[in-house]
Amino acid sequence: MRLLLVExxxxxxxWLSRALKQSxxxxxxxxxxxxxxxxxAGGTRYDTVVxxxxxxxxxxxxxxxxxxxxxxxxxxLILTAxxxxxxRVHGLNEGADDFLAKPFALQxxxxxxxxxxxxxxxxxxxxxxxxxxxYDCESHGFTLADHVxxxxxxxxxxxxxxxxxxxxxxxxxxxxxxxxPHDCNVAPDAIELVLHRVRRKLAGSDVRIVTVRGLGYxxxxxxxxxxxxx
Numbered sequence: 390m391r392l393l394l395v396e397x398x399x400x401x402x403x404w405l406s407r408a409l410k411q412s413x414x415x416x417x418x419x420x421x422x423x424x425x426x427x428x429x430a431g432g433t434r435y436d437t438v439v440x441x442x443x444x445x446x447x448x449x450x451x452x453x454x455x456x457x458x459x460x461x462x463x464x465x466l467i468l469t470a471x472x473x474x475x476x477r478v479h480g481l482n483e484g485a486d487d488f489l490a491k492p493f494a495l496q497x498x499x500x501x502x503x504x505x506x507x508x509x510x511x512x513x514x515x516x517x518x519x520x521x522x523x524y525d526c527e528s529h530g531f532t533l534a535d536h537v538x539x540x541x542x543x544x545x546x547x548x549x550x551x552x553x554x555x556x557x558x559x560x561x562x563x564x565x566x567x568x569x570p571h572d573c574n575v576a577p578d579a580i581e582l583v584l585h586r587v588r589r590k591l592a593g594s595d596v597r598i599v600t601v602r603g604l605g606y607x608x609x610x611x612x613x614x615x616x617x618x619x
């Protein structure tokens with residue numbers, strides 16, 4: 390999935406590009422409105438645009454207005470510190486598809502982007518499915534065999550990160566960053582304790598979390614009649 394990240398904060402751009410890459414997104418970057426418009430006019434098809442409003446040359450809303458004026462219907466998620474109700478209403482009225490205020494949780498941004506892309510491709514009810522495990526990208530809720538799974542915030546962050554990259558290895562450090570985004574002193578085995586609790590909640594189902602030694606973790610559908618061990 391290819392997206393255009395329009396943001397002038399270089400530290401945030403670098404962090405977001407790395408984090409989104411680990412979740413399967415390829416990000417082109419523009420640091421101002423002029424750069425964004427050059428890329429949008431360059432022929433590359435983007436699945437979505439992440440747009441900051443406080444750009445150095447023009448307000449980000451002008452980029453959005455010009456996109457919609459020329460018939461560009463690429464989904465746009467506004468990502469900004471300007472989070473008042475009038476700002477949100479104005480952005481949505483100008484043609485934005487979603488709005489996320491800074492600071493934000495990475496897993497929520499990823500889920501919102503996935504939902505935007507799925508809606509734009511004709512799936513109005515954005516849902517990820519792996520066996521009997523289902524993730525609703527709108528409500529951010531998990532169900533297992535149609536029963537709601539009760540998860541702590543850290544368990545939810547871990548399972549979301551794995552579900553967004555189902556059948557793909559998620560490196561241990563990347564998963565830890567998503568589960569403990571603001572904790573630099575987290576113990577090395579903390580992520581394993583979180584995953585142990587998630588495994589217990591998946592026990593007996595047709596999905597499992599596999600430890601790929603030396604690399605990370607993999608969420609997959611269990612083969613045959615295999616069940617998950619706690």
